[in-house]
Amino acid sequence: MRLSQYFLPTLKENPTEAQIVSHRLMLRAGLVRQTSAGIYAWLPMGYRVLRKIEQIVREGQDEAGAQEVLMPTIQPAELWQQSGRYEVYGKEMLRIKDRHEREMLYGPTNEEMITDIFRTSVKTYRDVPKNLYHIQWKFRDEVRPRFGVMRGREFLMKDAYSFDLTKEGARISYQKMFLSYLRIFARMGLQAIPMQADTGPIGGDMSHEFIILAETGESGVFCHPDWIKTDPLKEPVGYNDDLNPFFEKYTSLYAATDEKHKPGAAGIPDSELLQARGIEVGHIFYFGTKYSQPLGAKVTGPNGDLITLEMGSYGIGVSRLVGAIIEACHDEAGIIWPEAVAPYKVGLLNLKANDAAATKICDEIYTMLQQAGVEVLYDDRDERAGTKFADCDLVGLPWQIIGGRGLDKGMVELKNRKSGERTEISIEDALNKVIGK
RNA sequence: CGGGGCGUAGCUCAGCCUGGCUAGAGCGCUAGUUUUGGGUACUAGAGGCCCACGGUUCGAAUCCGUGCGCCCCGACCA
Known part of the structure; x- marks a missing residue:
């Protein structure tokens, strides 16, 4: 969505x-x-x-x-x-x-x-x-x-x-x-x-x-x-x-x-x-x-x-x-939703929604997640990063894939809502992690 | 059902005591500039039957009465 x-x-x-x-x-x-x-x-x-x-x-x-x-x-x-x-x-x-x-x-x-x-x-x-x-x-x-x-x-x-x-x-x-x-x-x-x-x-x-x-x-x-x-x-x-x-x-x-x-x-x-x-x-x-x-x-x-x-x-x-x-x-x-009852498993944040190249990559990630059957909420709004973080934390999806300045190098950040742990990893690794879980 | 509190902009609230200019602020919303990884800043806007009805008064968001709604404590309960 x-x-x-x-x-x-x-x-x-x-x-x-x-x-x-x-x-x-x-x-x-x-x-x-x-x-x-x-x-x-x-x-x-x-x-x-x-x-x-x-x-x-x-x-x-x-x-x-x-x-x-x-x-x-x-x-x-x-x-x-x-x-x-x-x-x-x-x-x-x-x-x-x-x-x-x-x-x-x-x-x-x-x-x-x-x-x-x-x-x-x-x-x-x-x-x-x-x-x-x-x-x-x-x-x-x-x-x-x-x-x-x-x-x-x-x-x-x-x-x-x-x-x-x-x-x-x-x-x-x-x-x-x-x-x-x-x-x-x-x-x-x-x-x-x-x-x-x-x-x-x-x-x-x-x-x-x-x-x-x-x-x-x-x-x-x-x-x-x-x-x-x-x-x-x-x-x-x-x-x-x-x-x-x-x-x-x-x-x-x-x-x-x-x-x-x-x-x-x-x-x-x-x-x-x-x-x-x-x-x-x-x-x-x-x-x-x-x-x-x-x-x-x-x-x-x-x-x-x-x-x-x-x-x-x-x-x-x-x-x-x-x-x-x-x-x-x-x-x-x-x-902080337990995964079994979370409304969506993953929140995908495009922090550069007004950047065509970044948006294209995020759109692709979104499509791949959907094709893998992962319930994903895609924040594609033209909003400030802070607003997106705040909303995503508030709403409590278990995982956040954050696409921002690393996107051109094929990197995103994967954040676990519960532990707060964030790691910068490749898009592929992020997908595997979230799909495999 | 006993006790208490509150109804003013979408949200949070000021104004009410002590009646009187055109009803305010912040956030949100719209437009623009700015900013661009943790609710950015500035400018300009839109947005109100001040819960309802009745009363007092020259004049009521403000005072009085009645009603309705919502919240909190207790008793009760999945």
Whole structure:
């Protein structure tokens, strides 16, 4: 993409409304624009990041055996009246009426709806287990939206729902999601740590919040230092294997938010615990028959008896992740995207845009990168070098190829946004490095 | 939902207390000169229903009332 053609409205100054760093940077880097409190429009660059995250989540869930569906944003009130949550949910739920005065709502979550879909179609134990998920916009009418996209009223969420015959089966479904989540976040370049969360009336060890570490995180966390050494992508375990050993290994390492932290409970001296801050980006839990019971989601078992399904649900805040990643990955100059979610891999800066010979070389580099399938944002604007550097750093692409005074000798500078390291190398070497990576 | 703050140019803000010239600055934008590897400098421009409605007054961005919007702290939450 040529920057001269692109819709990327960057800001030099910080908008007053944005207080936290990710919100400021998202506005300044031209990723989003706010349309009302807690509701955002996604501009081209921001939308690319959102879709990359979404795709990593999708692939991770598919691989774990979940199947993607798409449920509507608007739901009928009846379902929620059946589950009893219509009254309970309160003002957070945006209620609306259609032209026939029928009560509808903008879905804050989809347990009722998926249970309804499932119960009407699945009648025999032979059809379970199943795990269905979708990635859809949700609305919660937060009293006080804040932190930009991190706590908006409208947000994109992946939510999966598992259906099992037995609690043991539900446990397996849960463990699959546990593994899937660890891998999904790791693929995004994030260290996510599952922490035991409230399980409500059900109890047990089957509810975890996934927290990514970021200095500006909303809550304090304590965890075992060995967490840093873990790499879920390297665990030699598959979704059809017995996941118990893996689950044991990862749940036995201590990790707790400051609210739940119990001094002395870590198994190692508290002074050795890693203290950090974190942001919740995912939540998984088992809730048994909480919805299947009132909604009558049952199947016929092997003996002909009716069995109420055991369910779990598994959420990832997709739009929230955009903000969360920026909280975890930025510096004074701007965003530093992990490569897996970067809107473009390379920024190509032509510092001599008014020099025909230099421009010709940069155009060629641009073409070669495109032909090699590298996502590249080409700053071909007739701007000062300083402006280009500032914009490119702000926007946070992992690599910068800087074409300037060395161009006539076939040299460019390759800069790594994260380390800040810059090396003057030949065009060919720069291309190889960026393409090969 | 309790407490606080703020709405003036695209952005950041001054002016308001103590009402009165034609409503300002910096950045951004347009044109030109300049500069040419870290948001260059100069010149000339464009750009405003001063959040809305009502009131007080000869006169309101400024004072008063009501409403709306946005932000922050807390409670709540993915």
